[in-house]
Amino acid sequence: MKLNSLWPASGKVRAGLIIVIFFVLLAVFGPMITDYAPRATGNPPLQPPSADHWLGTTQTGQDVFSQFVHGARVSLAVGFIAGVLSQIVSVLVGLVGGYFRGIADEMLYILTAVFLVIPAMPLLIVLTGYLPTRGMISVAIVITITSWAPAARVLRAQTLSLRNRDFVEAARATGESRMRIMFYEVMPNALPVIASGFLFSTIAAILAEAGLSFLGLGSLTTVSWGSMLYFAQNNQALLVGAWWWFVPPGLAIAIIGAGLALINFGIDEYANPRLRTGKSRRKAARxxxxxxxxxxxxxxxxxxxxxxxxxxxxxxxxxxxxxxxxxxxxxxxxxxxxxxxxxxxxxxxxxxxxxxxxxxxxxxxxxxxxxxxxxxxxxxxxxxxxxxxxxxxxxxxxxxxxxxxxxxxxxxxxxxxxxxxxxxxxxxxxxxxxxxxxxxxxxxLAIVFQSAMNALNPVLRVSAQFDDVLRVHRPGMSAAGRKELAQEMLHKVGIDPERVTAYPHELSGGMKQRVAIAIALVLEPDVIIMDEPTTALDLLVQREVLEQVMQLREEYGFAxxxxxxxxxxxxxxxxxxxxxxxxxxxxxxxxxxxxxxxxxxxxxxxxxxxxxxxxxx
Structure with missing residues (x-):
């Protein structure tokens, strides 16, 4: 894959990526380029930005730039860890409840509703007050506890919609386990929701860490953007005119939040194969x-x-x-x-x-x-x-x-x-x-579902959809053997074998129906149930598909x-x-x-x- 194909087309997303990459590089390499330890004193106090101190000094002579780059590590790490943990909880609660339904869904929904109605910041303050230690991991876990519910509710609603799609029904029919269906069939289609939830959970976590530290409830022995604001406020930096002490961390929090929000505009561009920049156009031009x-x-x-x-x-x-x-x-x-x-x-x-x-x-x-x-x-x-x-x-x-x-x-x-x-x-x-x-x-016994447009998973390539069947029923078959068999079956239904790498949206309606028939035939069953297989196809394509079915029936002898x-x-x-x-x-x-x-x-x-x-x- 070429690197330029990974670069987003949207200017807003590019700007967001540049902002986030800048702060990540600053957090990783910034401490290497500063000459001062973040808590080292002895420098002239309250010095404005200069060649020696790029962002000035604090009231005790500490270098603000050194604190800023070391604080970036802590603030971004807390945000990332809390964002990941929050989405793990959200995915488990949303997917399990939405897919299994029943008592499990009811209990998880009640739990989600409870956390939604409790004000997040007061709960965060209460839980933080009982922490035995207030290190970075502890704070991230507390933030996770208070932030997973909104994303879980949205993901549950998305799962409720996806679980009734024909491609999920087809996955059940092929013998896939419930866990595989949830995490391999349903979750990829919910990736935009999950990715968006991760971005906004990360933003919320950075803000929450800064808020806790500003209130004196965070780890004041660890330098972070929030602790910088806490000490600046306690030492009345605004009143003495030391703007360089509180503006950099406050502005950084706002800018990194804006950058993550801008990236959210480009999630579909990567999660949805139909919208991936250039790919569909290049294939269409072949x-x-x-x-x-x-x-x-x-x-x-x-x-x-x-x-x-x-x-x-x-x-x-x-x-x-x-x-x-x-x-x-x-x-x-x-x-x-x-x-x-x-x-x-x-x-x-x-x-x-x-x-x-x-x-x-x-x-x-x-x-x-x-x-x-x-x-x-x-x-x-x-x-x-x-x-x-x-x-x-x-x-x-x-x-x-x-x-x-x-x-x-x-x-x-x-x-x-x-x-x-x-x-x-x-x-x-x-x-x-x-x-x-x-x-x-x-x-x-195999099944050709009513609408191939819905029976094929829109975010998986054709080869992966053959794999779903072959992994379950032919677990000993190699990856190369599965691909070869998939290409052979496509050839039998009149499709170029090279289209095995195509996504469903890159195929016509008749070709999708032929792919569905090829998947049904891949294990040579005795019986195939075809539920209105020519629905939504024009008359000429219907005739082509039916003639293909009759030829295959003569060849394989299935009912x-x-x-x-x-x-x-x-x-x-x-x-x-x-x-x-x-x-x-x-x-x-x-x-x-x-x-x-x-x-x-x-x-x-x-x-x-x-x-x-x-x-x-």
Whole structure:
């Protein structure tokens, strides 16, 4: 990485860095260039600045410049130590409470609220008064105790927002531990909040140390900017006109505070990959390589394929007219239409009489009501229905990713594991222990989440997101092996392998979706659940992604549960279709039969609505 890429673009941030670097260098090297010890006396008293004494002398003849540079070490060290300790406490309280919720969150939130309502300075004075020693570390610890709460509250709110993002859900599905998710997935996305909290905690700590010393509660045997102000005030430096005694430490505190505040403007520039100076522009300016040429040719062929599919499918607006039904006034009263499956192959997942409820104060809301489906090896099962019909709840139950307060009230979900000898063993997914479930997800069942824009962690490179899966399920694989496998999977989904170092914001929507599919395939699972994988993609990119999925299915032989609102799409690609309405499976059977002979009024209404919209399936 070039050094100029690390230099901020903002003038305010540059000014802040220059100020802070100046004072740090002064604290480190300043004592080496002074000829006087900070407490040495014997010089003429109250001398103004001169060539011998750059900042003059005190009433007892001590060199003010020597005290100033030695005091910088103490004041900056106290600020830095207190800032670090304060943020450690804030991160632990905010992350743990915001991510785990429940009783832990309630207790930590009450503790945070207590420290927020107690005035910081009086508490600081009281605690300092009981210190057995008032050294630099002791003062820093006391300042930490009184300053962690505001940053913890902000970080908790940020964690509450991040914990429900799709990339966190994807990390859970890949088997990452809670600690890794908190500190590797959530915390990097909260770095701007943490860094900002550190800067302002450091400013507050420098001010607090100066305030305590000025009041005579700090360590008066240690030279700091605060102790300089204390002795200047006690010796009435203002009245005798010795401005050089109190102006340098007071001005330094104000300037270092301003410098740290200015740096705060540039936090996002480093924490957010999208805003890192120059990087996105340089990558955007690169000439299109083989990967982009392949994408263009794929797009052209996809467009031609879409047109050919429309003309050769034999299903047109006119033929859909034959499926129109007479209007029904009570779809719910019609019995479910369940037909036998004609898909060859052994079952891989069986769902029997599954019930999922959401408890509320007014009673349980049934999201999935006695649903039974069977997925065979190599089958593409399309799951259709309007929003709120229970599709995602059903797939989340299968993957054991239901969010509170949802609970499985009845039924069973069985995974039929194929052994090396060809025999099949049944695995009860609803009662699978946590460690076995962690190993099961992604190695045998993977997930492509609804929006790849949110399912990919925005602050991690593509290679790191492959690593998340491989570190958990292939711990013995070397870093070079993980990178090579990631590049191979990108090539299989039509992406230039060199894009493995890209951030998600540097990829198009279709490329992000392909990356999500590649990550799902990296361990070659038996089943992939795709939750509306083409949502938010334009029609041409949808066609490209679907053709890629079909090719990969032919190559790897995995089964798919494909969830979508688009019934016409399912009729084209599915082997079997399951139609859900208000949590109930209303029609289930081979895709050709559901199309040619829809039996449930709700299915007939869906098909007739396609004809009314001029759909060509």
């Amino acid at each position: 000439p299109a390589g083989r990967g982009s040429a392949a994408m263009s040719s794929t797009a052209a062929s996809a467009a031609a394929g879409a047109e050919a599919s429309s003309s050769s499918s034999g299903v047109s607006e006119g033929s859909l007219g034959g499926t129109e039904s007479t209007e029904t006034t009570d779809d719910d009263a019609s019995p479910p239409q369940i037909r036998g499956s004609e898909v060859p192959g052994d079952p891989v997942i069986s769902v029997r009489d599954l019930i999922v409820d959401y408890p509320t104060e007014d009673g349980a809301v049934r999201a999935v009501d006695h649903v039974s489906i069977t997925l065979h090896r190599g089958e593409l099962l399309g799951l259709a229905g309007e929003s709120g019909s229970g599709k995602s709840t059903l797939t989340n139950a299968i993957t054991r990713l239901l969010r509170n307060p949802a609970e499985v009230s009845g039924g069973e979900i069985t995974y039929h594991r194929s052994t090396r000898t060809g025999e099949s063993t049944e695995v009860d997914l609803l009662n699978l222990p946590a460690e076995e479930l962690r190993a099961f997800r992604w190695s045998e 798919i549960i494909f969830t979508t609102h688009d019934l016409s799409l399912l009729l084209e690609i599915s082997d079997t279709i399951a139609v859900m309405q208000t949590g109930t499976l209303v029609e289930y059977g081979p895709a050709t039969d559901v199309y040619s002979d829809p039996r449930h009024p709700y299915t007939k209404t869906l098909l007739s609505s396609l004809a009314n919209l001029g759909a060509r399936i």
